[in-house]
Amino acid sequence: MFKSYQVGTIYGIPFKLDITFLLILPVFAGLLGAQIGAVVPVFNTTFGTEIDPAPLTAGVRPWLIGFVAAVTLFGCVALHELGHAAAAMYYDIEVESITLWLLGGLAKPAEMPRDWVQEFWIAVAGPAVNVVIVAGCGLALVVLPGVDLVVFFLLYLAVLNVALAVFNMLPAFPLDGGRVLRALLARNRSYLEATQLAAAVGKGFAFLLGIVGLLSLDFILLAIALFVYIAATSETRQMMLDAAFDGVSVEEIMTPAAELDTVSPDLALEAFLDVMLADRHAGYPVLENGEFVGIVTLSDVRSSELEDATVADVMTPAAAVRTVGPRTAVMDAFGALNDSGIGRLPVVDDGELCGLVTRTDLMRAFKIVSEQRRFERERSVTRRPREREPQYWERRPDERSGRRSGGQQPVEQPRGRDDSDPEAAEQRRDGRTRPDHRDDDDGRTGSDHRDDGGRGPAEWPEWRADPGEDSN
Numbered sequence: 001m002f003k004s005y006q007v008g009t010i011y012g013i014p015f016k017l018d019i020t021f022l023l024i025l026p027v028f029a030g031l032l033g034a035q036i037g038a039v040v041p042v043f044n045t046t047f048g049t050e051i052d053p054a055p056l057t058a059g060v061r062p063w064l065i066g067f068v069a070a071v072t073l074f075g076c077v078a079l080h081e082l083g084h085a086a087a088a089m090y091y092d093i094e095v096e097s098i099t100l101w102l103l104g105g106l107a108k109p110a111e112m113p114r115d116w117v118q119e120f121w122i123a124v125a126g127p128a129v130n131v132v133i134v135a136g137c138g139l140a141l142v143v144l145p146g147v148d149l150v151v152f153f154l155l156y157l158a159v160l161n162v163a164l165a166v167f168n169m170l171p172a173f174p175l176d177g178g179r180v181l182r183a184l185l186a187r188n189r190s191y192l193e194a195t196q197l198a199a200a201v202g203k204g205f206a207f208l209l210g211i212v213g214l215l216s217l218d219f220i221l222l223a224i225a226l227f228v229y230i231a232a233t234s235e236t237r238q239m240m241l242d243a244a245f246d247g248v249s250v251e252e253i254m255t256p257a258a259e260l261d262t263v264s265p266d267l268a269l270e271a272f273l274d275v276m277l278a279d280r281h282a283g284y285p286v287l288e289n290g291e292f293v294g295i296v297t298l299s300d301v302r303s304s305e306l307e308d309a310t311v312a313d314v315m316t317p318a319a320a321v322r323t324v325g326p327r328t329a330v331m332d333a334f335g336a337l338n339d340s341g342i343g344r345l346p347v348v349d350d351g352e353l354c355g356l357v358t359r360t361d362l363m364r365a366f367k368i369v370s371e372q373r374r375f376e377r378e379r380s381v382t383r384r385p386r387e388r389e390p391q392y393w394e395r396r397p398d399e400r401s402g403r404r405s406g407g408q409q410p411v412e413q414p415r416g417r418d419d420s421d422p423e424a425a426e427q428r429r430d431g432r433t434r435p436d437h438r439d440d441d442d443g444r445t446g447s448d449h450r451d452d453g454g455r456g457p458a459e460w461p462e463w464r465a466d467p468g469e470d471s472n
């Protein structure tokens with residue numbers, strides 16, 4: 001998607017045209033127009049019509065017909081998207097926008113349904129509209145007079161809609177058929193698993209489409225294959241984030257206030273720099289009498305020209321800082337972090353600072369959960385079936401306290417643990433010894449023990465089941 005322009009609203013849903021749509025429309029008009037001569041005989045033999053191709057292909061007529069057919073086709077695509085939107089609205093799911101772009105249409109729901117029945121019907125509703133249009137064309141053929149131009153156009157429209165419906169129902173996630181597949185898979189699996197499976201099938205189809213596109217030099221097919229591949233990958237990633245952080249609130253992953261380094265607003269900048277140098281954090285919450293009054297970062301100091309300035313002179317005041325509450329969903333905090341531009345979000349409850357959450361906190365938490373899930377998967381394959389351990393997130397914070405009270409661990413992992421899984425070993429080493437982790441952790445205390453304690457035994461009771469892992 002590139003730049004798109006809103007051209008109106010339909011049932012309160014912003015309707016947009018992407019710039020790529022404006023580029024592809026004449027191409028489609030040309031393609032559809034150029035094929036008329038070849039299509040007419042096919043129609044005549046298939047449907048028993050007696051259309052004379054000569055008048056349809058004379059002069060500029062094919063281009064006119066092609067243009068009208070292309071516009072009508074995209075109109076059908078828009079109706080297809082409206083079908084999705086109507087089904088979503090039936091389930092009270094808000095639709096953010098409908099956009100026509102290079103490869104068709106896109107109805108963007110504010111949130112993806114996590115209920116397989118809803119996803120199933122929302123996905124099916126789009127192609128169903130195309131089926132209805134085909135039926136409408138059939139009816140019109142019976143009712144309207146048998147003028148060659150009209151008959152040809154209705155047949156063309158019907159065939160294009162059949163193609164639209166069939167193509168969209170390919171089980172190539174994230175096409176509609178892929179969503180139907182995911183919905184059906186999600187009946188007896190987690191949504192994450194269903195997504196991964198559907199995305200794998202989608203990527204396989206993308207690969208096939210790509211090969212067919214390459215062999216036939218069909219660049220539209222190639223573009224679709226690429227789109228399917230990229231979209232399947234990115235939706236899986238988003239899904240994994242969603243699944244990992246589903247029901248998790250900020251207070252579960254934040255650094256609590258008690259562990260934060262803070263500074264006072266009347267601290268002189270020179271002294272503040274000394275503090276920064278000692279802690280090697282690049283940002284601090286500013287507290288006055290225990291109340292959160294702002295955030296100060298290294299770049300604030302850099303841009304100051306005042307002599308004898310204090311932290312209060314250069315900090316971003318609390319009113320201008322984006323904050324979240326402790327019970328904000330982690331995925332919302334992700335969005336807030338992206339908007340804030342400071343890279344850290346103070347967690348504030350009733351004006352009182354109760355913690356800080358950074359992008360690094362989020363990414364690290366995500367890595368931990370992903371790795372934990374992989375362990376669970378591997379165990380379920382190689383060992384006796386077991387009850388699912390409670391997720392890190394599902395344990396009470398006091399059950400997880402070992403993470404923060406754990407002392408230093410040796411930098412090298414004990415051998416044995418890693419041998420079976422080089423990738424996991426790589427990730428562990430990565431998280432443990434990465435030299436830049438101090439920078440990421442700015443704005444709070446003791447970055448070291450967080451990294452090291454993060455994989456302590458108190459947090460990962462299931463790891464202790466493996467004799468090789470009893471390292472501390």
Ligand SMILES: [Zn+2]
Nearest residue numbers: 126127168176
């Ligand atoms: Zn669709």
